[in-house]
Amino acid sequence: MKLTLRDGCKFIVIAVLSFPSSEVFSYHNNLEPISVVQGFCDAEFNGVRDIRFKFTKNSPARIKKIIKKDPELEGKVVFWDADTIFVVSTFSVNGVIQEKGKVIVPVVYDIILATHGDGVRTRTFVKNCTARRLVKYNLTNQAGEWRIYDPPLPYISLGALIKYYRNEVRSIPRDAKNAKKYTDVQRSAFKKLEEALTFLERVSGEKDYCANTVPIK
Numbered sequence: 541m542k543l544t545l546r547d548g549c550k551f552i553v554i555a556v557l558s559f560p561s562s563e564v565f566s567y568h569n570n571l572e573p574i575s576v577v578q579g580f581c582d583a584e585f586n587g588v589r590d591i592r593f594k595f596t597k598n599s600p601a602r603i604k605k606i607i608k609k610d611p612e613l614e615g616k617v618v619f620w621d622a623d624t625i626f627v628v629s630t631f632s633v634n635g636v637i638q639e640k641g642k643v644i645v646p647v648v649y650d651i652i653l654a655t656h657g658d659g660v661r662t663r664t665f666v667k668n669c670t671a672r673r674l675v676k677y678n679l680t681n682q683a684g685e686w687r688i689y690d691p692p693l694p695y696i697s698l699g700a701l702i703k704y705y706r707n708e709v710r711s712i713p714r715d716a717k718n719a720k721k722y723t724d725v726q727r728s729a730f731k732k733l734e735e736a737l738t739f740l741e742r743v744s745g746e747k748d749y750c751a752n753t754v755p756i757k
Contacts (some may be wrong), residue, residue, distance in 0.1 A: 558606035587700030
């Protein structure tokens with residue numbers, strides 16, 4: 541168990557190999573690139589934050605870039621309330637292709653929201669609907685196991701994100717507004733968590749939320 545400071549608040553990161561079911565492992569042991577990507581996308585879509593430890597490999601260039609921001613976890617555990625993410629309604633994995641000697645699995649997402657900025661107190665949600673977005677997952681074989689190389693940004697379902705925020709809001713201390721006990725930064729973070737949950741629940745209740753929007757590119 542580790543304590544990580546994020547925006548002045550302590551968050552507990554529990555053992556990184558806490559996968560929700562043996563089904564995720566069965567995908568990876570299959571050794572088929574399409575099955576690896578399917579398992580990875582299923583897990584992130586359903587809110588598994590540490591799935592990147594098992595399914596991905598970062599290039600030296602990416603490690604050098606992200607280690608400045610996240611020296612402990614090297615970007616392999618996603619903070620749903622602070623990191624850059626996309627919120628999606630559905631996704632589909634579309635076969636395997638070879639492109640310039642690389643093994644690639646294309647995945648199509650239906651995006652609802654994007655985020656702007658990072659950090660619990662400063663990140664915001666942006667309405668960013670699109671009919672389709674194609675994302676290419678590059679794979680590399682490491683000792684007989686396929687891994688996603690330099691994985692794209694996370695794509696998570698609205699339902700999983702709401703569940704995450706509800707748990708975070710439940711963990712807010714009852715006396716969170718006590719200025720003598722909590723700093724301005726901490727109280728601001730608590731407030732942003734509550735505001736984000738309210739917004740996401742409102743989006744969930746709007747059947748035509750993505751109607752008449754300009755698609756992202």
